[in-house]
Amino acid sequence: MELERLRMFCLSLPGATEDIKWGHDLCFSVGAKMFCVASMESPLTFSFKVTYEMFDEVSSRIGFEPAPYLARNKWVLVNDTSKIKVKEMEVFVRQSHELIAAKLSKKLRGELGIG
Template structure:
């Protein structure tokens, strides 16, 4: 999956916003909280949050590693050469979206039209 496909998928999810942070990372958020971050410069890489049970196993897969600065929150970095299929990437990004969404206050969910 390349940046435009990842971007299209992230933006297809309800109430998602995007912005550029740190000059070269495209960040996708729900309720102001990031759920996926992608590099806009080569080599293409992206990060997403996973649940605690999956973190160790995913981090040990080829092309995947704990995300710098975010690993303590169970974020995984996918580099070039990762072995995730497009369907698996969509599943993991959706899971990240749902994990972040589940922690948002009801007021934020209501303002975003998600309640």
């Protein structure tokens, strides 16, 4: 998987924006709240939020781990992208976007075009 493919998918989600944080991480946000963080350096790694119920199962898979600094908020790091298919990445990132967007105010969701 390539960073550009992940980037294009993230930016296709409603209200998504991107910026660079910490000097080398590409962060995707909705309503100024991150939903996906990707390394800009090789090899590609990326993190996303999952539900409380999914966290243990997903973070214990081969190629995945609890995301440093964010695991307490149920974020998972994909440290080996050969262990995830593109369609699965899309499901996880879309779910992360939805989890984060759901916490935004109704007014802000409306402004961003999120139902």
